[in-house]
Amino acid sequence: MAATSAPLSDDAHQALVHALAELHRAAGAPSMRAISAQIAKGDHLGxxxxxxxxxxxxxxxxxxxxxxxxxxxxxxxxCVDPPRNVEREVGRFQKLWRSVREGEAGAMPSPMELALKQGWGTDDGEWTPEAVLGVLLNPFSAVEIHPSLAVPHEPLVSEDQWVRAGVRLIEEHGAELALRVLLKSLKGDYLGADEGSPFGYSFPDQEAVDAQMAFRYGCERIVQRLEVEPNLLQRSIKAMHDDETMSRDDRIAMLEAEADRSLMWEVMTVTPETWQEVSEEAQHQVFGYLVKSIEPVGHFGLPPERRFRLTWRVPEPDGEGA
Structure with a gap:
């Protein structure tokens, strides 16, 4: 079918293209003709x-x-190794596509979509915009609810932060969406809900969520440093090889990766401009070379620079190291 008019957001379009490229690789990189022929055989909209x-x-x-x-x-x-849920992938790409057309508002579900949807879409460790709202607008996150109504807990955000998040949501997306978010939480459909434990939830696989957020933050910092330090990668590779504190398993993993010529070609030729084009494997390898450690030190909801402590293998020029 014909393409639509030019997208409104170049950054969002690149995110869509990058996600399609990852899915294409995961599916075994079939040819364009094979994909088209497979679509023609099935019951598809296009x-x-x-x-x-x-x-x-x-x-x-x-x-x-x-x-x-x-x-x-x-x-x-x-996709077979591992398999992908087709409906979930369609939902993920619909948000990416709408973000190109509508900007940030496109990533947010409509009030009716939110009302009909079960859960918050974070089973894979990805934080969706509505999931963040679900946490911020849940009163449980801002106040220590009376023990007769909830298990004891420490609030994630202050009451003022909770109010500001609600006001901003209403200003940008309307009061109906904010009220739908609040209703879902009050009815028990809140992020990480545990059956039989009223408002006594834990985050789903919080370690995986932290790892994903830390990786994204680290990648942003890596690109920033590569833009101003052209020889940073080579210096970091040497620092990693010279690191006597590295565990045996980590060293074996490093050497196995370096034996992959195609991977290392991607790694050694990466630039800030091509960062989003290289494979995730190459990004992880560069990440391992440049970043010695990154760990959460602040509570959820803080900006990443305050949420995570990042230790470089080669300190930044100003000597601050994070």
Whole structure:
């Protein structure tokens, strides 16, 4: 099908293209003709030609939703190690697609979508915009509710922060969405809800969530340093090899990765401009070279620079190290 008019957000479009590239690799990187032929065989909304598939995956045009959905359905169904949930992938890509057309508002569900949806979409460790709102607008996060109504707990944010989050949501997305978020929480459909424990929840796999957030923050800092320190990667590689405190398992993993020529070619040629284009494996390898450790030291909701403590293998020029 024909592409729509130019996207409103270049950054969001790049995020969509990057996610499609990752899904394409996970599906075994089938050819454009194979994807188009597979779509034609099934019951899909769109029927893109192999050329439409190519321009969509390469990001040279902004496609219709029907085209993106058809491609995602075929690629997600082809993933086997590990398998992908097709419906979940379609939902994930719909938010990415809408973000291109509508900006930040596109990533947020409509009030009716939120009301009909079960849960908050964080089973894979990804924090969705509505999940963040679900935490911030849940009164449990801001006040220590009376023991007759909730288990003892320490609030995540202050009452003022809770009010400001609600006001901003109402200003940007309307009062109905804010009230739907609050209703879901009050009815027991809150983030990480444990059956039979009223408002006594724990975050789903908090360690995985922290790891994902730390990785994203570390990547942002890495790109910033690479922009001003051209020889940083080489110096960090040497520092990692010279690190006598590295565990045996970590050293074995490093050497195994360095034996992969195609991976190391990506690693050694990465630049701030190409960071989003290289594979996740290459990003993780560069991350391991540059970052010695990164750990949460502040509570959830703080800006990443206050939430995480990052230790570089090669200290920053100003000597602060984080």
């Amino acid at each position: 029927a893109p030609s192999h050329e439409s598939v190519r321009t969509t995956l390469k990001g040279t045009t902004f496609p219709r939703w029907e085209t993106v959905r058809s491609i995602v359905e075929v690629l997600a169904a082809a």
